[in-house]
Amino acid sequence: xxGVSQNPRHKITKRGQNVTFRCxxxxxxxxxxWYRQTLGQGPEFLTYFQNEAQLEKSRLLSDRFSAERPKGxxxxxxxxxxxxGDSAMYLCASSPRSGGADTQYFGPGTxxxxx
Amino acid sequence: xxxIDQPTExxxxxxxxxxxxxxxxxxxxxxxxxxxxxxGEAPTFLSYNVLDGLEEKGxxxxxxxxxxxxxxxxxxxxxxxxxxxxxxxxxDIPGTASKLTFGTGTRLQVTL
Numbered sequence: 001x002x003g004v005s006q007n008p009r010h011k012i013t014k015r016g017q018n019v020t021f022r023c024x025x026x027x028x029x030x031x032x033x034w035y036r037q038t039l040g041q042g043p044e045f046l047t048y049f050q051n052e053a054q055l056e057k058s059r060l061l062s063d064r065f066s067a068e069r070p071k072g073x074x075x076x077x078x079x080x081x082x083x084x085g086d087s088a089m090y091l092c093a094s095s096p097r098s099g100g101a102d103t104q105y106f107g108p109g110t111x112x113x114x115x
Numbered sequence: 116x117x118x119i120d121q122p123t124e125x126x127x128x129x130x131x132x133x134x135x136x137x138x139x140x141x142x143x144x145x146x147x148x149x150x151x152x153x154x155g156e157a158p159t160f161l162s163y164n165v166l167d168g169l170e171e172k173g174x175x176x177x178x179x180x181x182x183x184x185x186x187x188x189x190x191x192x193x194x195x196x197x198x199x200x201x202x203x204x205x206x207d208i209p210g211t212a213s214k215l216t217f218g219t220g221t222r223l224q225v226t227l
Contacts, residue, residue: 004157033214042119042202042217043158056214091157095213101146101165102206102213106157 004107012113020078021110025094035091082114117141119218126224135188135221137203149188150202198225
């Protein structure tokens with residue numbers, strides 16, 4: 001078990017370009033979450049999948065953002081027409097949906113810089 | 116709405132004990148988590164409380180009082196590597212996808 005992985009780790013793009021990030025959760029986890037974190041703040045929830053179903057989206061997730069988890073394994077987060085305000089660390093987490101804590105384990109994140 | 120408050124920064128000496136407080140006002144409650152985050156890295160899970168009382172894990176302990184909307188993280192025998200941000204997060208009622216609402220984090224600096 002290698003934990004949650006995310007690619008790329010860093011992405012620099014120009015305003016207006018589209019970017020896509022990938023998250024591979026811990027293999028037996030069926031819940032997957034995306035968060036966004038800016039400097040000096042805690043992570044903010046963006047969206048959540050249980051298996052392949054996207055069950056909740058935050059109001060933070062504008063129509064330029066889309067997330068998929070087509071086979072219930074890895075997930076992608078796409079940002080279209082990026083803006084400078086999208087610059088942040090994008091964190092993915094997964095949890096096992098077993099009883100009790102259902103602890104979320106985070107990946108290393110993708111740091112996005114929009115120039 | 117959700118509101119989680121933590122001190123922004125704290126400083127403590129190597130070998131000492133430090134207590135990081137967290138107060139919360141949320142629409143529901145289904146558990147409180149503490150995470151550690153080193154600069155530029157992902158949050159790592161430290162502890163989970165859902166019932167009132169103290170949970171101990173080695174040098175780290177976490178306390179919860181649901182009636183007061185209050186938790187603290189206690190770090191003993193501080194080491195330099197404990198310098199990091201400590202995030203308090205609340206999970207509200209089931210049915211909201213177990214999403215976590217985080218505080219802004221407490222940046223702890225451990226000095227010699």
